[in-house]
Every structure is written in C-alpha cells, then in structure tokens.
Amino acid sequence: MDLLQVDKLHKRFGGLQAVSDVSFGVRSGQIKAVIGPNGAGKTTLFNLISGALPSSSGRVLFKGQEIQGKKPHQVAQLGIARTYQNIKMFSGMTALENVMVGRHLQSRSGFVSSMFNLPGTRGEERLIREKSMELLGLLEIADVAHVSATSLAFGQQRAVEFARALAMEPEILLLDEPAAGLNMYETAEVGRLISRIRDLGITVLLVEHDMSLVMDISDEIVVLSFGQKIAENLPAAIQQDPEVIKIYLGEE
Amino acid sequence: MKRLLTIAPLLAAVIAIHLLCAATGTLYYLTQMTMSAYYALLIIGLCVLMGYAGQISLGHGGFFAIGGYLSAALTTHNLEHLQDNSVISALHSFGVLQSGQDLYGGTLLVVNPWFACILAILAAVVIAYLIGIPVLKLKGHYLAMATLGFGIIIYRVVLASEYFGEADGISEVPAFVLLPGLVVSGDFAGRVQNYYIAWGLLIIGLILLLNLIDSRVGRALRAIHGSSEAADAMGVNTARFKLQTFVLSAVFAAIAGIFLTHYNGGIGPSEAGVMKSVRYVALVAVGGMAHLWGALTMGVLLNFLSLRGAFGAYDDAVFGLILILVMLYAPNGILSVRWRPRWARKKTAVEEG
Ligand SMILES: Nc1ncnc2c1ncn2[C@@H]1O[C@H](COP(=O)(O)OP(=O)(O)OP(=O)(O)O)[C@@H](O)[C@H]1O
Numbered sequence: 001m002d003l004l005q006v007d008k009l010h011k012r013f014g015g016l017q018a019v020s021d022v023s024f025g026v027r028s029g030q031i032k033a034v035i036g037p038n039g040a041g042k043t044t045l046f047n048l049i050s051g052a053l054p055s056s057s058g059r060v061l062f063k064g065q066e067i068q069g070k071k072p073h074q075v076a077q078l079g080i081a082r083t084y085q086n087i088k089m090f091s092g093m094t095a096l097e098n099v100m101v102g103r104h105l106q107s108r109s110g111f112v113s114s115m116f117n118l119p120g121t122r123g124e125e126r127l128i129r130e131k132s133m134e135l136l137g138l139l140e141i142a143d144v145a146h147v148s149a150t151s152l153a154f155g156q157q158r159a160v161e162f163a164r165a166l167a168m169e170p171e172i173l174l175l176d177e178p179a180a181g182l183n184m185y186e187t188a189e190v191g192r193l194i195s196r197i198r199d200l201g202i203t204v205l206l207v208e209h210d211m212s213l214v215m216d217i218s219d220e221i222v223v224l225s226f227g228q229k230i231a232e233n234l235p236a237a238i239q240q241d242p243e244v245i246k247i248y249l250g251e252e
Numbered sequence: 253m254k255r256l257l258t259i260a261p262l263l264a265a266v267i268a269i270h271l272l273c274a275a276t277g278t279l280y281y282l283t284q285m286t287m288s289a290y291y292a293l294l295i296i297g298l299c300v301l302m303g304y305a306g307q308i309s310l311g312h313g314g315f316f317a318i319g320g321y322l323s324a325a326l327t328t329h330n331l332e333h334l335q336d337n338s339v340i341s342a343l344h345s346f347g348v349l350q351s352g353q354d355l356y357g358g359t360l361l362v363v364n365p366w367f368a369c370i371l372a373i374l375a376a377v378v379i380a381y382l383i384g385i386p387v388l389k390l391k392g393h394y395l396a397m398a399t400l401g402f403g404i405i406i407y408r409v410v411l412a413s414e415y416f417g418e419a420d421g422i423s424e425v426p427a428f429v430l431l432p433g434l435v436v437s438g439d440f441a442g443r444v445q446n447y448y449i450a451w452g453l454l455i456i457g458l459i460l461l462l463n464l465i466d467s468r469v470g471r472a473l474r475a476i477h478g479s480s481e482a483a484d485a486m487g488v489n490t491a492r493f494k495l496q497t498f499v500l501s502a503v504f505a506a507i508a509g510i511f512l513t514h515y516n517g518g519i520g521p522s523e524a525g526v527m528k529s530v531r532y533v534a535l536v537a538v539g540g541m542a543h544l545w546g547a548l549t550m551g552v553l554l555n556f557l558s559l560r561g562a563f564g565a566y567d568d569a570v571f572g573l574i575l576i577l578v579m580l581y582a583p584n585g586i587l588s589v590r591w592r593p594r595w596a597r598k599k600t601a602v603e604e605g
Pocket residue numbers: 013016018036037038039040041042043044045085
C-alpha cells in the first residue's frame with residue numbers, strides 16, 4: 001500500500017482548474033518528484049495535501065486513511081511536514097527558535113506548566129533545545145543558531161526551514177522547490193541532503209524546477225501541466241517521454 | 253534562577269521608590285503607584301495577547317470590570333435576610349460567607365472576598381471562552397470591532413443593572429484579607445503594605461508571562477504571529493492557542509479589576525468604559541507590542557501620570573494622541589526609538605530591503 005495516495009483530486013479557483021483529476025501514489029521510502037511548468041498546480045497540490053487549502057473534490061489518503069478536510073495542524077500530527085516555495089520564517093525569532101517550533105508536536109507543556117516552569121517543562125525544554133541544535137548542526141548552520149532567522153542569507157533560511165521540518169520527525173516531507181534561488185553548489189548540497197533524509201527513513205515528495213537535481217535523486221516522477229497529470233514514470237523514461245518534452249520545449 | 257536575575261533591577265527600583273518617597277515625605281505617591289501596578293497587570297496580560305499572539309482586543313476594560321464588579325457586588329450585597337435559607341446557612345458554615353457590620357452598625361452577611369475573587373475569575377474565564385470562540389475567528393479590524401462590541405455590552409450592563417449600582421457603581425467594598433496581616437484595602441495605615449502587595453502581584457505576573465514567552469507555548473504564539481500558515485503546518489493548533497491566550501489575558505484583567513476594586517473600596521462604570529480599553533491598547537502599543545518590559549514600564553508610567561492628573565481634562569485625548577503618534581512614528585514602541593542621523597536611517601532601510 002502507498003504511504004500517501006492522491007485520488008482524483010480537483011481544485012478550482014473560480015473559473016481556473018488549478019488541479020484537475022490528479023491521482024498518484026507515493027511509496028514509503030521513495031523520493032518522488034512532481035514537475036511541471038509554472039502555474040501547473042504543483043504548489044496547489046501541496047496545499048491540498050497539507051490541508052492548507054480545501055479540495056473541490058477527490059481524496060487524499062495517508063496510510064489508507066482519508067485526510068482531505070483535515071486542518072493543517074491535524075495533518076501535521078499524522079506525520080506530514082512541508083517546506084514552502086516562498087520561505088516562511090517565523091519572524092522575530094532566532095534560527096534556533098524557529099527549529100524549536102518544529103518540536104511542537106514532540107512536546108507537551110501547556111500554559112500552566114510553562115508559566116510556572118515546572119520540572120517536567122524544564123526537562124522537555126532541554127531536550128527540544130538539544131535536538132534542535134543537533135539539526136542545525138546537521139544542516140551546518142549551528143553557528144547562526146542565535147541570529148534572527150529573517151536576517152539570515154537566503155540559503156541559510158532554506159536550511160532553517162529544512163531543519164524545522166525535520167524537527168517534526170515526519171514520515172513524509174513535502175519539499176516545494178527547495179533549490180529555488182540557490183547557486184549550483186548549494187543545489188548539489190540540497191540534493192545530497194534530500195538523499196540523506198531518505199536514508200533516515202523519511203519519504204520525500206519533491207517539487208523542483210532544477211531538472212538535473214530531479215533526475216539525479218528521484219525514484220519516480222509525476223508531470224503536471226495545466227493542473228493535469230500528463231505522465232508518471234521513472235526519471236529515464238520521463239526524459240524520453242515525447243509529451244513531456246513537448247511541454248518543456250514548448251509547442252510551435 | 254535566571255529569571256530572578258532579570259527581575260532584580262525591577263525589585264530594586266520598587267524598593268528604591270518606596271524609600272525615596274519615605275525620605276522626601278511624599279508617601280502619597282505610593283497610592284498612585286499601587287493603582288498603576290494593578291493597571292499594568294492588565295496591560296502585560298494584554299501585551300501577550302496583542303504582541304505575541306497578534307490578536308487585538310478593545311474589550312479588556314470589560315474583563316477588568318467583570319472582575320472588579322463581581323467581587324464588589326458579591327462582597328457588598330447583604331444576604332442577611334436569606335440567613336434562614338438552608339443553602340445560605342450551609343455556605344456560611346463553610347466559610348464562603350462572612351459576617352460583618354455596615355456603616356450604621358447593622359449586621360452584614362456577604363461573600364468572603366477570597367470566594368468572590370475566585371468566582372469573579374471563573375466568570376471572566378467562562379465569558380472569555382464564550383466570547384473568544386466566535387470572535388477570535390475574526391482578524392484585524394473585524395476582531396477589533398467585535399471585542400469593542402463586547403466592551404460596550406459590559407459597559408451598558410453595569411450601567412443598566414441595579415445589582416451593579418447603575419451610574420453610581422458599587423462602594424463600601426470591604427478589605428480583602430489575603431492572609432492574616434496581609435490586607436488589600438485603601439486604609440491609610442496599609443499604604444506601604446498595599447504598594448508592595450500590588451507590585452508583588454505585578455512582578456509575579458511578569459515572571460509568569462516571561463516564562464510563558466520563553467516556552468513551547470510562547471514559541472507557538474510567536475510563530476503564529478510570524479507566519480500563521482507555517483505555524484499550522486508545524487502542528488500548532490492556532491485557534492486553540494489564540495483562545496487560551498485570550499482567556500489568560502482576561503484573567504489578568506479580571507485579577508487587576510478585583511484587587512484595584514478592593515484597594516479603592518469601590519468601582520464605577522467608567523472602569524468599564526470603552527476609553528479605558530482604548531487606553532490599554534495604546535499602552536501596549538507604546539510599550540512596543542511584543543515587549544513585556546515596555547508594556548510594564550509604559551503602563552506604570554503613563555497611568556501614574558494620568559492618576560496624578562498630569563493630563564488634566566485631556567486625559568483620554570492624551571491616550572488617543574499617544575496611539576496616533578505611536579502608530580505613525582514608533583510602531584515598535586517608544587523604547588525602540590533611537591535618534592539616528594538621516595543618512596544612517598536611509599542605509600538601514602535599504603539593508604532591510
Ligand atoms: N489561492 C489562489 N487563488 C487563486 N488562484 C490561485 C491560487 N493559488 C494558485 N492559483 C493559481 O492556480 C494555478 C496554479 O498555481 P500553483 O501555484 O499551484 O502553480 P505551481 O505549479 O506551483 O507554479 P510555480 O512553478 O510557478 O510555483 C496558477 O494559475 C495560479 O495563479
């Protein structure tokens with residue numbers, strides 16, 4: 001059974017069919033990529049899966065359970081984490097604090113125990129901090145842990161977003177253009193990181209424009225165009241697919 | 253421990269002010285300092301709601317009034333004529349009710365201030381939940397208007413109901429004996445003690461809120477403020493956190509109302525007025541929104557000046573003006589303003605992109 005399954009998903013914005021009858025599955029342990037030209041509906045698809053947008057019709061199944069209609073925080077609870085195409089840092093917080101928010105679901109302390117700083121809360125807080133520092137280390141940005149997140153360089157902000165999502169210990173990670181705005185060196189770095197994340201046992205669903213990155217690391221690729229799925233196959237086959245070549249090279 | 257160190261300067265300042273007043277024979281200032289501390293308690297609670305959870309409330313005067321008026325009504329309305337009622341006598345024997353004497357020597361049977369205090373806080377909690385659930389679904393202007401509406405309702409209710417004394421309010425509110433020897437009252441002899449009670453309460457409130465801000469909950473709140481969408485995706489139940497913060501800030505407001513009412517020996521409808529709520533919002537803004545220390549400092553300072561009559565008949569106008577000026581020139585609060593030459597200002601604007 002697929003870990004994540006998208007079944008005949010539709011999303012309309014007024015007259016625009018942003019996602020149209022899209023179905024595919026993501027197997028556990030896979031890196032699956034979703035590619036397609038600008039406006040193809042990739043980000044919308046992510047928003048439908050993560051609960052940020054309600055779908056017009058269709059189903060999203062996670063471990064066989066229907067999750068469409070759930071609120072984003074409930075989807076997160078199931079073990080689905082995501083990053084954003086336009087980085088969404090928590091402004092006014094340090095890089096470390098941003099990552100610590102990622103431990104939200106892995107910790108319990110509520111208003112009362114936090115205000116009185118009860119022993120349980122203190123122990124929990126220490127664990128949150130340690131784990132978050134560890135992740136900043138993994139992403140090689142431990143040196144900017146205490147710098148305000150929004151004042152970091154673009155690539156570092158992307159790294160914080162990664163660390164934040166990983167802090168959730170998700171089962172599946174949805175990455176929306178993780179290499180956008182990065183240079184070649186950083187992009188290769190992101191590629192290695194994604195492979196490493198998969199090796200940690202986290203399934204990855206990846207939206208990306210950088211074709212060499214996608215071809216390098218994905219196990220399977222779904223191609224969207226104008227909201228519709230036009231192909232789903234192994235990277236090598238996708239590269240040969242005449243339909244895909246046509247939309248990428250443009251029609252005369 | 254770490255927290256105590258950050259609080260130490262404030263503690264020192266509180267003691268220094270007392271000693272200074274004592275040395276200069278101006279102990280009467282402590283009265284307004286006591287009242288200002290209670291108002292500041294409300295303001296730091298509102299600061300967490302506005303500055304950290306990012307939710308405005310123009311109705312916190314209402315929660316202050318709920319606290320103040322309920323404890324005032326419960327501790328003043330004579331239940332003597334119900335003494336034969338079995339419920340009343342049972343409550344009496346459990347210590348929920350206490351006997352006393354009115355001004356003319358008649359016997360009084362009223363609710364013990366401790367129970368009145370707890371009931372008033374519970375009422376504020378329940379009302380904040382009931383109001384908060386629908387209202388916090390709104391954003392920005394709509395939330396401001398809805399909470400303003402709530403404040404107006406409370407104001408009209410206390411003005412219209414005989415139980416709350418209509419336009420006269422409630423007077424002759426008894427002293428609140430916190431512990432034997434520790435009494436909240438406007439009694440002249442207890443002036444210094446009450447100054448320390450008020451500031452003790454404010455400092456405890458501040459410590460609790462500083463702890464909160466620096467915790468899992470506080471990070472969640474700040475995250476909601478920073479990017480509500482990303483906070484959701486991290487599993488933060490934003491609706492629940494906003495609601496709980498709303499209730500928490502209402503509790504701070506109610507406690508401020510309860511204590512100040514016992515201190516003043518009464519409460520009037522102006523405490524529930526919309527202008528009070530606007531003033532609280534202005535004070536949080538001038539303190540820097542997401543700045544508990546700023547809210548506390550400005551809350552104490554400007555309330556003190558206002559209570560000393562420094563703004564004369566223009567009192568409310570001054571707070572309105574402050575609100576306008578802060579929004580225009582110091583959206584991050586007055587404490588954030590530093591004079592910088594014009595060229596330096598330009599440069600940072602570019603840096604910030
Ligand atoms: N909230 C919205 N309201 C209305 N239209 C929207 C909304 N979000 C996206 N759209 C439209 O839906 C279509 C798909 O957008 P989407 O962002 O999903 O594309 P994308 O594949 O992620 O593109 P890109 O590669 O540029 O990120 C676009 O035409 C977009 O303008």
